[in-house]
Amino acid sequence: MIGNRKTRRGALAATACLALATSLGACGLDSGGSSEGNDDEIVIGVSLPLTGDFSEPGKGVQRGYEAWASYVNDNGGLLGKQVRLEILDDQSSADRVASDYEKLINQEKVDLIFGPFSTRLVVPAAQVAKDYGFLFVEPAGAAEEVFTQGFDNLFYAAPAIADDHYNLLAEEIIAMPEAERPKTAAYATMDDPFAQGTAYGLKDKLEAAGIRTVADEVYPPNTTDFSSIAAKIADTEADIVVGGTQYQDAVNLIVALQQLNFQPKMAAFSTAPTNPEFPEAIGAKTEGILSPTGYTPDATYPENQTFVEYYTEMHGGPPAEDEANAWTTGEVVAAAVEASDCADPSPECQQQLIDHLREATVDTVVGPLSWDAEGRPESAHLIQQYVDGKIRIVLPKDQAEADFVAVKPAW
Amino acid sequence: MSGSLLLQSVILGLLLGGLYALLAAGLTLYFGVMRVVMIAHSAFLILAAYLAWWFQRETGLDPLLSLVVTVPLFFVVGFVMQRLLLARLRPATLTMMSVLLTFAIALTIEGLLGYVFSGTQRRIQLDYSGSSLEVFGANIAVVKLIAFGLAAVALLGLWALMKLTRFGQALRATIQHPEAARLLGINTDRIAGFGFGLGLATAAIGGTALSLDSTIYPSLHWHWIGPLMAIIVIGGLGSIPGAAIAAMLLGVSQSLLQVPLGTTWAQTVFYIALFATLMVRPQGFFGGRLAQRF
Numbered sequence: 001m002i003g004n005r006k007t008r009r010g011a012l013a014a015t016a017c018l019a020l021a022t023s024l025g026a027c028g029l030d031s032g033g034s035s036e037g038n039d040d041e042i043v044i045g046v047s048l049p050l051t052g053d054f055s056e057p058g059k060g061v062q063r064g065y066e067a068w069a070s071y072v073n074d075n076g077g078l079l080g081k082q083v084r085l086e087i088l089d090d091q092s093s094a095d096r097v098a099s100d101y102e103k104l105i106n107q108e109k110v111d112l113i114f115g116p117f118s119t120r121l122v123v124p125a126a127q128v129a130k131d132y133g134f135l136f137v138e139p140a141g142a143a144e145e146v147f148t149q150g151f152d153n154l155f156y157a158a159p160a161i162a163d164d165h166y167n168l169l170a171e172e173i174i175a176m177p178e179a180e181r182p183k184t185a186a187y188a189t190m191d192d193p194f195a196q197g198t199a200y201g202l203k204d205k206l207e208a209a210g211i212r213t214v215a216d217e218v219y220p221p222n223t224t225d226f227s228s229i230a231a232k233i234a235d236t237e238a239d240i241v242v243g244g245t246q247y248q249d250a251v252n253l254i255v256a257l258q259q260l261n262f263q264p265k266m267a268a269f270s271t272a273p274t275n276p277e278f279p280e281a282i283g284a285k286t287e288g289i290l291s292p293t294g295y296t297p298d299a300t301y302p303e304n305q306t307f308v309e310y311y312t313e314m315h316g317g318p319p320a321e322d323e324a325n326a327w328t329t330g331e332v333v334a335a336a337v338e339a340s341d342c343a344d345p346s347p348e349c350q351q352q353l354i355d356h357l358r359e360a361t362v363d364t365v366v367g368p369l370s371w372d373a374e375g376r377p378e379s380a381h382l383i384q385q386y387v388d389g390k391i392r393i394v395l396p397k398d399q400a401e402a403d404f405v406a407v408k409p410a411w
Numbered sequence: 412m413s414g415s416l417l418l419q420s421v422i423l424g425l426l427l428g429g430l431y432a433l434l435a436a437g438l439t440l441y442f443g444v445m446r447v448v449m450i451a452h453s454a455f456l457i458l459a460a461y462l463a464w465w466f467q468r469e470t471g472l473d474p475l476l477s478l479v480v481t482v483p484l485f486f487v488v489g490f491v492m493q494r495l496l497l498a499r500l501r502p503a504t505l506t507m508m509s510v511l512l513t514f515a516i517a518l519t520i521e522g523l524l525g526y527v528f529s530g531t532q533r534r535i536q537l538d539y540s541g542s543s544l545e546v547f548g549a550n551i552a553v554v555k556l557i558a559f560g561l562a563a564v565a566l567l568g569l570w571a572l573m574k575l576t577r578f579g580q581a582l583r584a585t586i587q588h589p590e591a592a593r594l595l596g597i598n599t600d601r602i603a604g605f606g607f608g609l610g611l612a613t614a615a616i617g618g619t620a621l622s623l624d625s626t627i628y629p630s631l632h633w634h635w636i637g638p639l640m641a642i643i644v645i646g647g648l649g650s651i652p653g654a655a656i657a658a659m660l661l662g663v664s665q666s667l668l669q670v671p672l673g674t675t676w677a678q679t680v681f682y683i684a685l686f687a688t689l690m691v692r693p694q695g696f697f698g699g700r701l702a703q704r705f
Contacts, residue, residue, distance in 0.1 A: 259550060
């Protein structure tokens with residue numbers, strides 16, 4: 001599929017050029033004011049989905065990148081030079097994103113590149129970056145397929161890939177005394193690589209520790225009625241229920257479980273509980289629900305406090321995960337640039353940057369990050385829990401805002 | 412499968428089937444009255460659900476009270492839509508063109524919902540959303556019971572209207588033989604408009620019932636239209652009792668099949684039943700006589 005896309009890319013890019021040249025002045029035919037030859041600034045090329053399916057998160061990433069560039073420029077720049085972002089809109093199209101990065105590297109002659117948003121766009125973009133030997137740090141693209149394409153230039157600027165989101169919770173459960181530890185677990189996961197990855201990562205670890213799987217329900221993404229799934233889970237009387245969920249599925253499943261008066265000791269769902277809409281949907285019955293989170297403005301890492309303060313002043317509200325991951329991307333690239341003392345498109349410099357990150361640990365807004373050989377971050381997601389009506393960090397202990405509640409109150 | 416899970420699944424299936432019956436009733440009525448395939452029916456369901464959610468958020472009152480406004484409103488909208496849009500389609504290509512026209516209406520409603528309320532997924536928060544009654548060890552959710560009650564009342568009301576009133580007689584005459592109805596002095600155009608309004612009024616009730624126990628978002632209607640279409644074909648196009656029986660049977664089968672097969676395969680029961688119906692008895696299993704003519 002990827003190979004096929006690669007061979008088709010040239011033809012598609014050419015077709016896209018013909019189609020768009022007249023209306024948009026695309027394809028570098030008239031790209032005046034390009035960055036070439038200006039030694040006072042470092043130009044960073046980015047393609048983002050500013051329109052189309054991913055435009056919401058795409059704009060979040062854009063805000064994060066722009067806040068980071070502005071912060072760096074306010075604080076003396078990078079290697080003493082000002083940073084300028086060159087942002088193109090890929091319209092959420094995988095073909096467009098590849099030609100965008102070709103354009104940024106070939107015509108705009110940018111010094112560095114940052115990644116786009118989401119797995120679907122990260123993979124083709126990373127392929128272009130690899131072809132040109134560019135360092136490719138990306139803010140979103142946590143699915144396993146990103147790391148199995150042989151990209152030796154890619155680094156994911158977030159704490160953990162999907163399978164590792166629940167790691168801290170797994171450790172906590174396994175460390176419990178035998179008598180208190182849950183004995184049985186029920187899993188409900190959306191048939192989606194990301195959502196399912198989170199729950200199955202936890203499942204593998206709990207099974208290895210002897211916690212029996214009594215239900216493993218997989219449902220298609222369009223499922224809206226969860227009463228039957230809830231009935232099956234309730235029938236198992238599992239001690240812990242784990243959801244590999246996105247949003248509406250988690251909310252509907254939780255309400256369906258409540259309607260059956262099923263009271264597990266522990267309930268963990270990915271993504272949904274950290275959504276501000278979640279307590280509005282569930283009402284007062286959120287107490288004790290657990291969720292992994294890649295980012296929260298409440299984390300006490302010093303970099304994060306600086307970020308939240310700067311961002312809040314700039315935008316009037318705290319940043320969300322997309323903004324944070326974009327800022328993290330900036331921090332990671334900046335750390336490599338400063339350590340290697342270079343920021344130019346030459347293969348030597350880019351290779352130096354890549355080699356540096358392979359070995360480095362970078363302090364970021366999501367904590368210290370390091371990567372394995374395929375670019376998977378080796379950290380873990382924070383675990384949050386609804387305690388006293390508010391979602392708070394409970395794991396790891398050194399970041400905790402509240403104590404981990406092992407037996408959740410009835411919902 | 413344990414006994415309690417079996418009982419629970421049957422109860423959930425009956426409740427689900429009741430909701431399906433209500434949601435499908437309007438769809439089969441449009442076809443009966445006008446040979447119109449109304450793709451936008453489920454979009455109107457979601458619109459009613461949004462109105463119920465919005466009503467509850469703004470006033471803090473129970474979303475069921477929004478029916479006082481939405482039912483007459485949808486009736487008028489349905490009447491106007493039939494008179495101004497659908498009545499203008501050429502009779503020869505009416506069924507096919509109505510698919511295109513109502514598809515466009517569905518897209519318009521979805522787009523407007525997204526524009527006004529954003530794509531954020533919403534849910535009505537009710538004190539009783541997680542409450543249930545325990546019957547022989549099975550739990551019956553209060554919200555599902557209310558939705559089932561709404562369905563029962565609406566369908567009985569529809570039945571009474573069709574069977575016991577002069578308007579119902581005229582509507583049935585229009586369904587069964589429009590030319591003959593006209594010869595007897597029935598203003599079939601206007602009756603068709605009222606019939607369409609009636610169908611859309613059921614969408615107001617169905618959407619409100621739906622909103623009590625689901626998370627809504629503008630594109631949700633695409634998930635509903637397929638199963639609902641399957642129900643009305645299996646039940647026999649144009650037959651409301653047929654649609655209701657098919658809905659109950661499919662609801663219970665889906666719920667029971669979910670236990671051994673899982674969600675993904677249980678969903679296919681609609682389409683397998685649809686294929687089987689089209690092969691064995693294309694006019695549908697109940698009602699039937701009308702669809703035979705097509």
